[in-house]
Amino acid sequence: MTAEFQSHWSPTASLEALKSRAEQSAFVRGFFAGRGVLEVETPVLGRHGVSDLNLDGIAAEVHGAPGWSDTRAWLQTSPEYHMKRLLAAGSGPVFQIARAFRDGERGRRHNPEFSLLEWYRPGFDDDALMAEVADLVCGWLGVPWPQRLSYRQACRQFAGLDPFAIGGGELAARCEVWVGADMAESLGRDECLDLVMSHAVEPALRAEPPTFIDRYPASQAALARTSREDGVEVAHRFELYVRGIELCNGYWELTDPAEQRRRFETDNALRRQAGKREMAPDAYLLAALEEGLPDCAGVALGLDRLLMLKLGLDDIARVMAFPVERA
Structure with a gap:
């Protein structure tokens, strides 16, 4: 056995951090149980990956999958596509504590495998969802209610x-x-x-109270709907920062299948220009949108970062039992 394994077998998180992680999960589940939001599980391994230029999935090989034309599959960067298929099938409001995977991400706030809280609220717009995000985050961290700045105001x-x-x-x-x-x-x-x-x-923003940034440029909409405000096209997208740390990314969700298909095509054009692999559009998601995604808002929140803020820690490894270098 090499010295590396002898010295790096132990967890990087303290017992206190591991206990706080369990308490955080219980808090989240209690929060949504009290609001009638259903907990769901969706695949970690999926047939399709994400096309977003700024995200790179981790590929895996799967053998013997009925109906698959090749063996390539993807560890999911988020449970978004699968959860939207549940919404289209009539699930109602749903949440999930998921494992997510993103290649090339390792730093004090990033690990290729991480914990993500994602939830969707039919009948909510981005304003209503921001209020619910604030209820959850402020309730757990005990911080002041967030201020709100548009992307334009913040810049x-x-x-x-x-x-x-x-x-x-x-x-x-x-x-x-x-x-x-x-x-x-x-x-x-x-x-x-x-x-x-x-x-x-x-x-x-490190010196500011908790802050929502919203109304991003339409070119940064990702999967959010857009509208025209103050003479410019803006995306109904928001992010929450606490002590300068980005905690979540939320949308008033796009429901138009034709526009979703166009955005997949735009993503792949950008990926080609950047020399990245093109990603096949998720045909299951497009079919679900054709069937009808209810008007809804959704958000993904990083649970590891939330725990870092709770414990006053500045390195994600200190809230994870085994980051990638010890996995």
């Missing part, structure tokens, strides 16, 4: 720019301080705006 206040009005050249020039001139000039608009968020807005 104006903390980065000194209007993300909808600034020209591409000026935006790239603003990013040079973080990545250099050559890299900044090669980036697309949304990539530059991501740098503004990560290098200017998010650090400023």
Whole structure:
């Protein structure tokens, strides 16, 4: 046995953290039981992966699966597609404490395998769901009720720019301080705006009370519906930050199958440009949308990060029994 295994067999989380994780799970289940939201389980291993440019799934091989034309399957980056199929089948409000997998993600706030709380509320829009997210997070952490800023307000206040009005050249020039001139000039608009968020807005939020950021640019809608407000197209998407840590990503969900198909195609065009593998559109999800997804809002919340905030820890490994390097 090598020295590595002799010295790294033990968990990285303390017994206190492991007990708090169990208490957090019980709190979450009690929260939704009190609101009549059904707990469900969906596959960790699925036939389709996600097409989002910013997410990379982890592939697996499956042999002997009836009806499969090949052996490739995907560890799910989130249970979203399967949960939406349940909604289309008439499940009503549902939640899940899931294991999720994303390749290439390891750092103080990331591990390739992590715990995700995801839930969907038929009849809710993004405003109603933000209130429920606040109830859950504030109830567990004991923090003040979140303030709310639009994406535009946050960028104006903390980065000194209007993300909808600034020209591409000026935006790239603003990013040079973080990545250099050559890299900044090669980036697309949304990539530059991501740098503004990560290098200017998010650090400023560490000194702010809990904060919802909403009304993202329509180009960053992912699976959210969009509308026109104040002369610009915005996405009904929100994120919650506590002490500068992003906890969740929520949408007033897109229900139009034609628009969903178009977004899959756009995702794959972006993946081709980035030299990434194209991902087959999830035909099961599209069929469910054709059948009819109820008007709903949904959100995914990182339970490991929530526990880090509860315990005042700054490394995800300290709330996980075995992060990837000890798995």
